[in-house]
Amino acid sequence: MIKTVFALFFGICSALLVTLVAGESPFHIAWVLTHSAFGSRYDFGMTLFYASPLIFTGLAVAIPFRAGLFNIGAEGQLTMGALAAALVGAFWDVPFGIGCLAAAVAGGLWALPPAILRAYGRGHEVIHTIMMNFIAAGVASWLTLSFFRNPETQNPETMPVVHRFLFQPIAFFHEAPVTWLWLLGPCVALLCAFVCLSTRWGFELSVLGQSERVAHAAGIALKRRRIEALVVGGMLAGLVGVGEVYGNAGCFVLGFSPGLGFMGIAVALLGKKHPLGIIASALVFGALHKGTSDLDFETDRMTRDMSCVLQAAIILSLAAEDILYSKILRRFIT
C-alpha cells in the first residue's frame, strides 16, 4: 500500500518536473491541477464523472488480471456495451434493468472469442482482445451509420433512448453531468471485492493467476475459469455503456470513449488488482483527467496532453515501485 502511494507520488512529481523543460513552474502546474479537479462543486462533479467509467474499465482489466490474463480489449467491450444499451433503450420497451443487462452481456460476448481462443487454442489473449477492439470499432460504426442513425443530427450517433431510461444530473454538482447512476460503479466494485476475496471462484482465480501448475494440481478447471474471468471482465467493461448512455449522452455516440479501456489498464495497475483499490485509483485518474483539461486555459505553454505524460510517469513509477521503495523511501522511514 505505502509502496503504491509513494510510487504514485513519485510519478506525479517526476511528470511535474518535465514541465520545467517547457518553462513552466511545477508548483503552478500542481496548483492548477488540484484546483481544477477539486476547486468547486462543478469541478469535483467532473472529476467524479471522469472517474465513473474508469472504475468499470479498471475492474474489467483487474478481474482477468487476477487470473493471470491481460484484457486489453476493454475499449471494444465498452463500445459494444454502450451500443447495446443505446439500442435497447431506443427500440425496446423493457425495464431499465434489462438495458443494463444488455450492456453487460454485449461486453461479455465481445470478450468471449478471445477467451475461448485462450482457453482451448493457446491463442494469446493480448493479441486477440486488441484485435477485437478494432472489430468493435468497425462493427459499431457500420451499425450506427447504416441502420440506427439519428437522422435529426449531423453527429454520428444512434436514435435517442426513450426518456424513461434517462437519469438527471444531481443539482449539487451544478452543471456537471453526474447522476445517481454514478453509484453503480462503487456498488459493482464492492460486489467484485466480495466475489474476489471471499468466494471459491475468486480464490481459484487468484490461484490460477499465481501459477497455472498449482491451479491444475489443486483440481481447478483451468479452461472454465479462464473463460469466465475474461467474460466477466468484458461484462464489467460493457457496463460503462450504462452510465454513458443513460446518464450522459442519451444515445450511442461513435467514438465517445477517449481510450477509457486503455486507461483501465493504468487504473488496474494503480489499484493493485484490488476492487476497492480500483475505486480509489479511478478517482485519482479522474482527477488528473479533469485537472489537465484546464491546463489549456490556465497556462501559457501546457496543454491537456500533459495527462498522457502524467499517466506514463505514473505507470513507469508503479512498475518500478519495489526499487523506488527500497532505494528511496526506506532510507527515510528507517
Add this chain to the structure above:
Amino acid sequence: MRALELKGICKSFGTIVANDSVDLVVEKGSIHALIGENGAGKTTAMNIAAGLLQADRGEIWVQGVHKSPFRQPLDALLCGIGMVHQHFMLAGAMTAFENIVLGSGFMPFSKKKKKEELLALAKKFGILVDLDMPVECMSVGEQQRVEILKVLSRKVSLLICDEPTAVLTPQEVERFFDQLRLLKIQGTSVILITHKLHEVMRVADQVSVFRQGRVVAHSKVSDTNAEALAFAMLGSRVAPVQVIRRPRSADKVLELKNCELKPGAHVSFDVHAGEIVGIAGVEGNGQLELFEALMTTSSLKRSIVVDDRLVSGVIPAWSVWENFILGNQDTFFPHGVADKQKMRQSCMQALQEYGVKPLDCDARFGTLSGGNQQKVVIARALYQQPRCLIAAQPTRGVDLGAVALIHQKLLAARDAGCGIVLISSELEEIMSLSDRIFVLFRGAFVGIFTPDTYDEALLGRCMGGTH
C-alpha cells in the same frame, strides 16, 4: 595437510540462521562426508566454500593459507575448489565437450588440443564420457560424470558433491563410488554431502555431522557406526516405521488402462482401497507422464502430492492457511463462499497434529523449512480423507524426522482404506512402504513385485533396464 578449513562461518537469511559458527577441517586426499537433516546447514556451508554464497562472518583457509572471502564461484575455482550441484547445470542441446569448455574463458583455444587434454584427464580419473554426445541424450549418471569432468578440468584439488546419489540407480551409485575412490588415490579431496548413512559408512574416510547450523560431531568413519551418526544427526532416536501388510481389498479406487507414457510404451494398472502401490524407477523414465495421466484420470475424492512442491504444489508467497485450502476447495467453500473461520481452525489443527514449526497459520509458506513445508502439503492432501492419493516424491528434500512422520501418516491413511500411488526415486522408501512395486523403465513396467519377491539387487537391475 588440510585441503580446506572453515573457521567460525556464520550465515543467516533474514531471521533464519543457516550456519551458526561452523568449524570444519577437511584433510587432503580424503573423502569427507557431511551429513545432517535438511536445513541443517550443510549445503549452505559448502555454497560458501564454493563461492556461491558469502558468509556473514568467518574465515576460509585453503591448503593452510587464509583466503579473502570468495565473492563468486570463479574465486573458489582459482583456489582449487569446485562444486557439483544437486541439480546439474548443463545445457541439454550441447555436447559434453561444449558444456565442459563453456565458461572457461574468452581466450581462443584449439578444439583438438583441448579435447585431447580432456580425454587424458578423463582417463587419469577413470571417467568414461562420450565428449561428442549431446547432454540431453545421456543418462543421469553420464550427465553427472560430465559435471564432474567439467569441474576437474578447472584443475581443482577439492571436489564438493551435493547429494550426488539422489538420482542414480544402485548400480550407478557403485560406479560413482569407485570414481570417488580413484579421485582420492590421485590426490583430490572430496566432500560428499548426503543424508544417506550407509553411503557414508561405505565410502567416506571422515564424517562431520551438521545439526541446526552447527557441526555437532566429527570423527573418522572407522571409529563410528550408522546408529551413532543417526543419533548425532537427529539428537534423539527415530523409531523405524513398522509396516504391517494386509490382504488386498477387492475395491478398486483407481484404474489406468493402456496409457501411453513414452512413444510405443503403454502401462495399465489398478489401485485397490487400502494398499500402497510403489512406482520405482530412475527419474525420467515416464514418472512425469504417469503422474500427469493419473492426475487427469477423474476419480472420486482423490488427492495429489506433487514432486516439485514449490513450483506446482504451493504458492510460496501466500500464507500457510491459504495454501492449506488449495485442493480442498469443496470443504472450505460451502455454497461457494469462504468459511474463513473453519479454514484457519482446520489449518491450526493440522499444524498441531503434524508438529509443524512455527505453529502459525499466517506465516508465509515460503519461510518454512523444507520438512515443515512438506508436512503441510501432506496434511493438506490427507485432510479430506481421500479415497485415493497420488503422491510423487513425498519425502524429497525432507529431514529424517519429517520422513518418519510422513511415512507414518501415509500408512495410517492406507489403513483407513485409502489407495495410494507412491512414485518415488528413493528405493528404500518404496521397499519399506509398498504393498506392490512396479518398476518403470523407458515408459513401461519392466517388473512387478510383491513384498515377498523383491530384493534390492533385482529391483536395481530392473531400474537400469537389465532385468
